[in-house]
Amino acid sequence: MNIDELIAIDVHTHAEEPCCGPRDDGYDQFQAGMAKYFKNPAGHKGMLPTVNETAVYYRERKIGCVIFPVDAERETGFRRYNNEEVAMIAAENSDIMIPFASIDPAKGKMGAREARRLVREFGVKGFKFHPTMQAFYPNDRMAYPLYEAIAEEGAITLFHTGQTGVGAGMRGGMNMRLKYSNPIYLDDVAADFPDMPIILAHPSFPWQEEALSVATHKPNVYIDMSGWSPKYFPAILVQYANSILKHKMLFGSDWPAITPDRWMADFAAISIKDEVRPLILKENARKLLKL
Structure with a gap:
């Protein structure tokens, strides 16, 4: 990877896309709901x-x-995209x-073994968690064996936070509970694993x-700005991105729900300082990912 280019x-x-043959029952309905929420025609089609x-x-x-699957088999019933296949x-x-x-933390010691193997044998650099889809509080000690393996292997963690477009508008929200994705629960994780990078x-x-x-208080916590068009960013997020958190904000799109074309066009139109834009778009990620 030539970072300078x-x-x-x-x-x-x-x-x-699922890895094992045809899509699971219900997956098309799930993706259609996502497409409606994000106004993404690809999901509909x-x-x-x-x-x-x-x-x-x-x-x-x-x-x-950075690309990843989401292991939410236990809660959704949809097969995850094979981690090894994505890595290869x-x-x-x-x-x-x-x-x-992505590994459901409910897999316990088996999940911890998988994490170590993925880092050592497949070059995986980090792990994605979705507390709402995986139905767990991030500070649940159930997840700590997996975190310990990730931290010891020097990998990064990335946690979905806030309201999710997954299940939005669907009956019962696909039975997903927003409470799990309050970022305050990650304050405990950041304190207990102070050397493990955490992206909110x-x-x-x-x-x-x-x-x-949490990002201001804990040195190992970052924020990615994905999943929303920048034109809808809260004013306080823009304020912090321009000031005390300018070295901890990261560009993320949420592809394919939101494309980089759309995100970057809208980002160009908001009041981010000229000297901060390259930090968010590339330099902060370069440093965090050690590229």
């Missing part, structure tokens, strides 16, 4: 990109990307892709100030 690094992209197609898209734009495809596209993985994903509506507080 890239215009940005997107730290939040999804490997959406069943044309979500593969990991290889994602690599082509990002290469054309000279944007590096990312390795084939290493000029543009950085592999993260998304503007954390309705808990934006909690997220800013």
